[in-house]
Amino acid sequence: MSSSTHKSMGFEETAIATILGLMVMVTFANVVLRKLFNSSLIWGQEVTLILFAWLVLFGVSYGVKVTAHLGVDVLTNMMSPRLRRAVALTAGAICIIYAFLLLKGAWDYWAPYAALDRTSGRWFPTGFEKTRDQAWYITDQVPMPDFLRFMEGWINQGETYDKLPRVIPYAILPIGTALLLFRFVQATLRIWRGKQDALIVSHEVEDEIEQLQDQKAEG
Numbered sequence: 012m013s014s015s016t017h018k019s020m021g022f023e024e025t026a027i028a029t030i031l032g033l034m035v036m037v038t039f040a041n042v043v044l045r046k047l048f049n050s051s052l053i054w055g056q057e058v059t060l061i062l063f064a065w066l067v068l069f070g071v072s073y074g075v076k077v078t079a080h081l082g083v084d085v086l087t088n089m090m091s092p093r094l095r096r097a098v099a100l101t102a103g104a105i106c107i108i109y110a111f112l113l114l115k116g117a118w119d120y121w122a123p124y125a126a127l128d129r130t131s132g133r134w135f136p137t138g139f140e141k142t143r144d145q146a147w148y149i150t151d152q153v154p155m156p157d158f159l160r161f162m163e164g165w166i167n168q169g170e171t172y173d174k175l176p177r178v179i180p181y182a183i184l185p186i187g188t189a190l191l192l193f194r195f196v197q198a199t200l201r202i203w204r205g206k207q208d209a210l211i212v213s214h215e216v217e218d219e220i221e222q223l224q225d226q227k228a229e230g
Contacts, residue, residue, distance in 0.1 A: 023073035054152040068187030075194040082211030103199030110192035117184035124178040149174035
């Protein structure tokens with residue numbers, strides 16, 4: 012089994028657990044308000060959708076961290092250990108490049124909402140280019156928390172936000188892709204050091220389950 016599995020909760024695990032808890036709380040509160048008081052949190056559905064998007068992107072990097080992503084390993088299982096390792100390293104390098112491209116695209120999409128500049132260059136960043144400020148874009152229904160009012164002077168030229176600015180929910184794009192890139196680098200290094208066989212889930216888990224079932228049957 013991959014050595015990437017940890018007993019203690021890491022960053023992704025904590026974030027995923029927190030997001031799931033918040034989604035349950037918001038949804039439960041909306042159900043209670045609707046059934047008992049004929050009311051609802053008008054911003055509840057939008058907050059749940061935002062949290063779900065954060066959940067998915069954290070889940071992607073978490074899957075790489077614990078080697079949980081599925082893949083077809085019919086061909087690699089037929090290869091010699093040395094060739095299988097070379098293929099796994101090649102796949103890791105491709106994934107790192109892909110995640111880097113995703114990070115560039117994520118930054119370029121998010122940056123205008125934070126009053127920042129996009130990167131120049133079609134594929135790889137060659138610098139920054141002047142970008143039209145879109146920091147005034149807001150969400151549809153989510154109210155602006157008072158503790159975030161400092162952002163009005165920071166990125167919105169002192170103008171008041173009546174709803175939560177989109178820069179906050181969209182921040183998961185650069186955060187999530189940067190985390191994905193980091194996890195791919197980690198996984199590839201583990202393969203290089205011989206601590207992991209591949210980027211996809213191993214069949215060793217199935218073997219261990221079968222062993223446990225056999226032990227239970229014998230007992």
